[in-house]
Amino acid sequence: MSDFKLLIIGGGLSAINAYQLSLRYNIRPLIIDDNVISASHVAAGMLNPLTGRNLSKTWLCDNVFPFAHSYYKSCENFYGNKFLYSLPIYHLFRDEAEENDIYAKSADPNYRHLISTDSELRNSLPAYLKENSKGAFFRQGGFIDINNLLNQAKQHAKNNCNYLNESFNWNDLKLLNGKVEYKGKDYNAILDCTGIKVSDNPYFSKLPVMSNKGEILGLKGKLSGHSDYLYHKKIFIFKHPDGLLRVGSTYSNTDKSTQNTQAAVDFLIEKANAIMPDNYIISKHWNGFRPTTPDRRPIVGQHPKHKNLFILNGMGSKGATLSPFFAFQLIRDMLYKSPVNELVKPNRFF
Structure with missing residues (x-):
C-alpha cells in the first residue's frame, strides 16, 4: 500500500469506481458517505453502445465499452460476485x-x-x-447490477476501515499547499463524487450540474x-x-x-x-x-486553482459505461499527472 491517501466524498457508482481503482493502484482511500439513496441506487445500469434518435455510437464508444466490460469483470473476480450481465x-x-x-x-x-x-x-x-x-x-450491450456492486464495495470498505457513514462538512475542510486536511487528518487529495449535491461544495458550487x-x-x-x-x-x-x-x-x-x-x-x-x-x-x-451538464459531457479532473481537489461527476444516464473509464483516467492523473480528456475537465466552466 502506498502513502497516497485519497478522501472520496459520495456513495454512488462514481465514488465506488474511484474506490475500486484506488485499490488497484495501491492508494489508501477513505469513503465518506451519508448513505442517502442516490441516482445510482435506482439506476438500471444499462450498457448500450448505440443511443439517441439516430442510434449513433455513444460518445467514446470504442474506448469506454471495452474498458467497462473488462473493469466489471475484474470487480467480479475481486468480490467473487456477479455484476456484469452481457446481453x-x-x-x-x-x-x-x-x-x-x-x-x-x-x-x-x-x-x-x-x-x-x-x-x-x-x-x-x-x-x-x-x-x-x-x-x-446490438453487441456489447447488457447491464450492471449496480446495487449489488455498491453493497459489496461498501462492505469491503467498512471491513477495512475505509468507510465512514456520515455527512461531509465542507466547513471542516482545509486545502493546504500539497495536502488536504479534514477534521485533523491529512490526505493527499479529495475527490467529490456527490452527483447533484455538488452544489453543497463551495469550491465547485458554480458548476452547471x-x-x-x-x-x-x-x-x-x-x-x-x-x-x-x-x-x-x-x-x-x-x-x-x-x-x-x-x-x-x-x-x-x-x-x-x-x-x-x-x-x-x-x-x-x-x-x-x-x-x-x-x-x-x-x-x-x-x-x-x-x-x-449543458454540454452532455461529464465533469472530471482537477480544480483549476486547488490542485488537491478533484471531481468525478455529470455522468447523466451513461454512468455505467462512462464512470469506470473516467475514474481510471482521474486516478492516473492524480498519481502520474497523466491528463484526463480535455473535453471533460472542470476548467471549461470556470
Whole structure:
C-alpha cells in the first residue's frame, strides 16, 4: 500500500469506481458517505453502445465499452460476485427509415462490430417478437447490477476501515499547499463524487450540474421467462437478477419532486406494450436524479486553482459505461499527472 491517501466524498457508482481503482493502484482511500439513496441506487445500469434518435455510437464508444466490460469483470473476480450481465440488445425498428439506416450501418466498418442482423439470433426470441417485430441486435450491450456492486464495495470498505457513514462538512475542510486536511487528518487529495449535491461544495458550487429525473418500473410479465436479451424501442426491458423486469426510463429536467408519478407509469406501460403486449403487474417503482451538464459531457479532473481537489461527476444516464473509464483516467492523473480528456475537465466552466 502506498502513502497516497485519497478522501472520496459520495456513495454512488462514481465514488465506488474511484474506490475500486484506488485499490488497484495501491492508494489508501477513505469513503465518506451519508448513505442517502442516490441516482445510482435506482439506476438500471444499462450498457448500450448505440443511443439517441439516430442510434449513433455513444460518445467514446470504442474506448469506454471495452474498458467497462473488462473493469466489471475484474470487480467480479475481486468480490467473487456477479455484476456484469452481457446481453445482446434486440432493438425493434421504429419505422422503415430506421430499418434501412440500421442495415446500412451494419455494413459500415465503423458500426458492423456493434450490429448484427443474424437470423440465428432471431430464432431464440420470444415467439410473439419473432412473428410480429422487425429489429436488429446490438453487441456489447447488457447491464450492471449496480446495487449489488455498491453493497459489496461498501462492505469491503467498512471491513477495512475505509468507510465512514456520515455527512461531509465542507466547513471542516482545509486545502493546504500539497495536502488536504479534514477534521485533523491529512490526505493527499479529495475527490467529490456527490452527483447533484455538488452544489453543497463551495469550491465547485458554480458548476452547471443539473438534475434529470428518471423513473423505472419493476414489472412481472411474460418476458420474465426470457433473460437472453435486452429489449429496446424508445424504452428498455430486461430481466433483472431479482426476477422482475426492469422497464425504463423517463427523463425530466423540470420535475424536481421526489415522488413517483402516474404519468411515468402510463408512459412506461404504454411503451412496454409496444414491445410485448401483456397485462403487466407493477411490483416496484423507483425514481432518482441523474447529474447532467449543458454540454452532455461529464465533469472530471482537477480544480483549476486547488490542485488537491478533484471531481468525478455529470455522468447523466451513461454512468455505467462512462464512470469506470473516467475514474481510471482521474486516478492516473492524480498519481502520474497523466491528463484526463480535455473535453471533460472542470476548467471549461470556470
